[in-house]
Amino acid sequence: MxxxxxxxxxxxxxxxxxxxxxxxxxxxxxxxxxxxxxxxxxxxxxxxxxxxxxxxxxxxxxxxxxxxxSLIPFQKKFSSQIPNEVKNELTSAPKSEIQKGIYVKETNNIKQTEIHYNEIEWEEVNYLRKSGTTETIRIPKGTNPPPPQLF
Amino acid sequence: MFYLGRFYFSKKELFLLIAGIALIVMLKSGYSLPYFKTDYLLALTLLTFIVKGFIPTTHDSPLLITFLTSLALTIYFPFFQIIIFYFLSFLFLKMFRVI
CATH class of the missing domain: 1.10.287 (Helix Hairpins)
Structure with missing residues (x-):
């Protein structure tokens, strides 16, 4: 070398x-x-x-x-467990809006919640994190932000 | 480069000394570099001065690399973490027989 x-x-x-x-x-x-x-x-x-x-x-x-x-996405697990009759029943069930962008479908004993993120009106608030820094987070308009220093 | 009594100062030490003086002037005049906090820079410069007194001149490179890395990290991380990083890096440098 x-x-x-x-x-x-x-x-x-x-x-x-x-x-x-x-x-x-x-x-x-x-x-x-x-x-x-x-x-x-x-x-x-x-x-x-x-x-x-x-x-x-x-x-x-x-x-x-x-x-x-449990790390497998919830939606996949959920849809695989619903029998076809219930699925058909849910599709024909009337959809009611409980808050802007959040819909609920209800049959005899089954409830389905749909969240349409693009329809929700967001509000920007300052949030104090556990590390002491302040960050701007988006929460649905009219709801309360999480308690300070929780995350 | 130059002697001060018994002590010999190299080019790097001279520039570090000038930077320290400039930072004190900046701190007094209330001026700061964008993205950097003058008091953090001054504290790191002083710590480097202290550490430099303990290690031989042949080990300048690891010291200056650590110093510059710490300076860059002050932009993103809290100063307390930088101080811990600074002292731990000397411990690891000693462990890996770099200094």
């Missing part, structure tokens, strides 16, 4: 290790600020162990077959 090539390999290894160190420290710092420290301040959370335990359980839950099945 020529000296030039050897130098190049050393250089790649050197900068590779720097990049690896920076990427690792970024993810560790993200983990620390999200799970150990409270609201991007040096205050340590009171429920550190509980919070990490909950998150671990949540991640472990993804490997549970029931949880994996």
């Amino acid at each position: 020529s000296i030039k090539k050897h130098h190049r390999i050393l250089k790649i290894k050197f900068f590779g290790r720097i990049i690896l160190a920076l990427v690792l420290s970024f993810f560790v710092s993200k983990f620390l600020t999200d799970n150990i420290f409270l609201n991007y301040s040096p205050t340590i959370r009171q429920d550190v162990a509980k919070n990490i335990w909950n998150k671990t359980n949540y991640l472990a839950g993804f490997f549970n077959p029931d949880k994996l099945l």
